[in-house]
Amino acid sequence: MLNDSHCHFFSANFFATLSRQRGKGDSVEALCRELQWDDPGTAEALADRWVRELDARGVARSALIASVPGDEASVGAAVAKYPSRFVGFFMVDPSSEDAVTDAIVTQGLRVACLFPAMHHVALSDDRVERVVAAVAAHPGTAVFVHCGVLSVGVRKKLGLPSKFDLSLGDPLSLTRLALAFPRLPFIVPHFGAGMLRETMMAADVCPNIHVDTSSSNSWIRYAPGWTLTGVFKTAMSVLGPSRMLFGTDSSFFPRGWQQGVYESQRTAATEAGISESDQNLIFGGNFDRLFSL
């Protein structure tokens, strides 16, 4: 059983938001043509396409991330159509009045995603604590916190500025929040995206901090000798098998679900000596435990 805890839902509204940010007046269709990606159509049509893709790849359930603030309704439509297949995640900018409660209660989404480096709001900021408290008020929810290196491929491709302050993405600054909300799961994607040691330190003192394994994890080139197998071994020794969530970071079509990312992680987990039953947790069971139907 395979569940993917990190897929992006690149909806028409997502592309329309990027087009507005670029200010050249491109339609969604024109933007997709420029990117050489498929036009997503309606949120329901994109949800249908994702379900067909997951079926073809043998993936039971996946996260779908609303990847700009304000796109909660697109993922909400996908989740409403396929509640047993998708878990809705949504990006929150704590510096604006984002309606966390509305996303959770009205749209049925479950995970608020914080990008401190992108939104220039430190995790120690009171506004972040208010966002987290609003999430924690609802059972079956979690908070995703992007730490470490951040690069958004689609922004680069479109020539959009990415004025990120990476110093705000230190996993150690997550510990205060995670300890303040001990029953709320926190997920740090990509093993901390370059800040593996700090992520392990934070997770060692906060039993509610999880990692996702998603993306190609090309950050391993930042330190001499790091390998994905070694990363899996380290995470196993500190977090154990119950706090690692498999993910691919799949996003656009026609590329679709990233089979190659899955296969390299499966190989690394096996090379790391992780047993079949522990791999079952990492590649599916933990997701079902955190996001029970």
Ligand SMILES: [Zn+2]
């Ligand atoms: Zn991602």
